[in-house]
Amino acid sequence: xxxxxxxxxxxxxxxxxxxxxxxxxxxxxxxxxxxxxxxxxxxxxxxxxxxxxxxxxxxxxxxxxxxxxxxxxxxxxxxxxxxxxxxxxxxxxxxxxxxxxxxxxxxxxxxxxxxxxxxxxxxxxxxxxxxxxxxxxxxxxxxxxxxxxxxxxxxxxxxxxxxxxxxxxxxxxxxxxxxxxxxxxxxxxxxxxxxxxxxxxxxxxxxxxxxxxxxxxxxxxxxxxxxxxxxxxxxxxxxxxxxxxxxxxxxxxxxxxxxxxxxxxxxxxxxxxxxxxxxxxxxxxxxxxxxxxxxxxxxxxxxxxxxx
Amino acid sequence: xxxxxxxxxxxxxxxxxxxxxxxxxxxxxxxxxxxxxxxxxxxxxxxxxxxxxxxxxxxxxxxxxxxxxxxxxxxxxxxxxxxxxxxxxxxxxxxxxxxxxxxxxxxxxxxxxx
Numbered sequence: 001x002x003x004x005x006x007x008x009x010x011x012x013x014x015x016x017x018x019x020x021x022x023x024x025x026x027x028x029x030x031x032x033x034x035x036x037x038x039x040x041x042x043x044x045x046x047x048x049x050x051x052x053x054x055x056x057x058x059x060x061x062x063x064x065x066x067x068x069x070x071x072x073x074x075x076x077x078x079x080x081x082x083x084x085x086x087x088x089x090x091x092x093x094x095x096x097x098x099x100x101x102x103x104x105x106x107x108x109x110x111x112x113x114x115x116x117x118x119x120x121x122x123x124x125x126x127x128x129x130x131x132x133x134x135x136x137x138x139x140x141x142x143x144x145x146x147x148x149x150x151x152x153x154x155x156x157x158x159x160x161x162x163x164x165x166x167x168x169x170x171x172x173x174x175x176x177x178x179x180x181x182x183x184x185x186x187x188x189x190x191x192x193x194x195x196x197x198x199x200x201x202x203x204x205x206x207x208x209x210x211x212x213x214x215x216x217x218x219x220x221x222x223x224x225x226x227x228x229x230x231x232x233x234x235x236x237x238x239x240x241x242x243x244x245x246x247x248x249x250x251x252x253x254x255x256x257x258x259x260x261x262x263x264x265x266x267x268x269x270x271x272x273x274x275x276x277x278x279x280x281x282x283x284x285x286x287x288x289x290x291x292x293x294x295x296x297x298x299x300x301x302x303x304x305x306x307x308x
Numbered sequence: 309x310x311x312x313x314x315x316x317x318x319x320x321x322x323x324x325x326x327x328x329x330x331x332x333x334x335x336x337x338x339x340x341x342x343x344x345x346x347x348x349x350x351x352x353x354x355x356x357x358x359x360x361x362x363x364x365x366x367x368x369x370x371x372x373x374x375x376x377x378x379x380x381x382x383x384x385x386x387x388x389x390x391x392x393x394x395x396x397x398x399x400x401x402x403x404x405x406x407x408x409x410x411x412x413x414x415x416x417x418x419x420x421x422x
Contacts, residue, residue: 168393170389170392171389171392171393174385174386174389175389177385178382178386
């Protein structure tokens with residue numbers, strides 16, 4: 001398929017459909033993440049990239065027959081490998097016998113929050129989630145160092161950043177009504193993640209989406225009055241720092257790394273506090289990385305426009 | 309009362325589905341971009357709206373009702389605005405609506421797919 005725009009749209013639709021599939025399997029948190037990250041913000045970032053590159057794919061001259069063969073063989077081997085696996089939903093499958101029953105049975109006593117997904121994600125498997133946050137942080141740093149903006153382009157863009165969307169009355173009014181609600185919803189998802197589907201990842205993405213909508217309507221320079229580049233870069237690091245910092249505080253208070261029991265006198269209260277802080281760290285990093293990536297791409301587009 | 313609500317809700321659900329279907333049909337069959345986004349607009353506002361109202365009548369408690377109402381408000385606002393934005397963007401990038409006058413003259417210039 002040569003039209004990259006269609007490819008981006010199709011991948012968004014694919015994400016939305018898989019979100020519906022996850023919802024059907026009662027994996028609400030995963031569905032939420034897929035809908036907000038896969039269908040929402042990645043499509044947006046892809047579109048921002050498409051503004052920089054040509055829309056149509058160049059015709060390639062090589063025939064990828066060998067690659068197709070490798071892919072088919074690998075896929076066939078993988079499918080052959082799954083034949084030995086236990087049937088889907090079988091009660092005595094290893095995945096249901098190892099740690100899952102313990103998490104499900106003990107979570108309420110040990111962690112004390114109703115959403116088991118959050119307690120697994122932020123407490124039992126806190127170390128893995130730290131890794132995920134570091135991955136996002138690294139991706140942000142990668143984009144920051146690849147798309148550096150020269151000082152001259154910055155000055156030029158500042159003087160005549162086009163906010164031509166601002167003349168569109170209907171868009172402006174509706175966006176003004178919706179952006180505050182989007183931001184409040186993001187905060188709700190962030191801090192209600194212990195009790196209902198949601199958490200730092202989804203909240204960060206939704207928050208960033210609200211700000212990106214604002215940027216698209218009112219221009220980059222207006223948005224950067226609040227979210228300055230330096231501040232965003234700082235917050236990208238602060239999120240990871242907060243997460244890892246909670247782990248180290250646990251160490252200093254006599255527990256294991258990311259073992260929140262020792263944070264307060266009552267282990268359950270300690271877990272609550274630890275999960276709240278850790279999720280906040282995730283949210284801060286995700287939101288600022290997403291905003292940074294979008295801002296970088298937009299700077300680049302503006303620079304493009306005026307260098308021609 | 310229960311019966312009446314059920315009948316009303318079924319009527320709303322059925323007509324909502326009908327509008328969704330007509331919207332999909334229009335998206336496939338209408339001649340140019342602007343008529344097509346009109347069709348999708350119908351799906352998002354009339355279709356989804358009527359289905360949501362029908363579901364609101366079936367809501368077991370008020371919190372479900374309130375959530376559905378918020379979704380309804382959001383979808384009405386967002387869908388109509390998205391259609392408007394798309395039409396504006398199309399006009400701005402130079403796509404002319406197909407009219408009686410230009411249909412015969414330049415049929416090739418109308419892209420077959422938006």
